[in-house]
Amino acid sequence: MAAALDLKPLSAKAFARYLYARVPGAARFRFALKDIAAKYVSKPEFEGMTRLALDGGPIIDVGANRGQSVAAFRRLAPGCEIIAFEPEPRAAALLRKYFHGAKGIVLNDCALGHAPGRFSFFIPHYGMWDCDGMAATSREEATLWLRDGGRMFRFDERLLNVEEHWVECRTLDSFILSPVLIKLHAQGAELDILEGAVDTLRRSRPALMCAFPTGAVVEFFQKLDYRPFSFDGRGFIPGLAGGGATFTWFLTAAHLSRG
DSSP states (O other), X not given: OXXXXXXXXXXXXXXXXXHHHHSTTHHHHHHHHHHHHTTTOOOGGGGGXXXXXXXXXXXXXXXXXXXXXXXXXXXXXXXXXXXXXXXXXHHHHHHHHHHTTOTTEEEEOSEEOSSOEEEEEEEEEETTEEOGGGOBSSHHHHHHTTTOTTTSSSOOGGGEEEEXXXXXXXXXXXXXXXXXXXXXXXXXXXXXXXXXXXXXXXXXXXXXXXXXOOHHXXXXXXXXXXXXXXXXXXXXXXXXXXXXXXXXXXXXXXXXXXX
């Protein structure tokens, strides 16, 4: 019975990922379509931007990956400058390709953290699938998603390879920016990045979108008088995002009064 169950994927997405690793070109074709779609649609959480008074200030995109969120920001806040950070080499190259010469977009290929320096960056590859969106600052964090049985059908350790890259790291504070919004999706490094952005947060009081915030991240924000909210399409609801949502909003009382 157990062997029979193993032959059946838990979801269509899990089976699609099985194919990405084994069928030549499958992953590249799938993500090329996703890159095109990003120009027109985005995760529902991004619509929360339309309920805030952003006043045309800069938006910081930490973990810009292939540019999906950059495209969302361009569509939903066309008057805002976008400052994107992506240290993973392949994703950074795609960002430069997609947005080269685009007005109001600044691309940075350094990592962000609590202190300047250099550190190892781990990029997983699973069979024929280059998993650039899962790059992380630890080997464990970089492979955690792939090892999840609910997401991967018949995971095969023999297909997994992890590259190590050295990248430059800076603090967000060192850029001396005054953002109105920060999006943060950094594969477990969110708290480390936030600790290097305290001055920016205190000075500018931006709204924030944070992917899968941990208890430590929530506590960090609470000390700065930010509270977590989900966005349901109609408005902000107190509490962490759930139901398959990636991003929780962190807002101050001032954001809600101006929205």
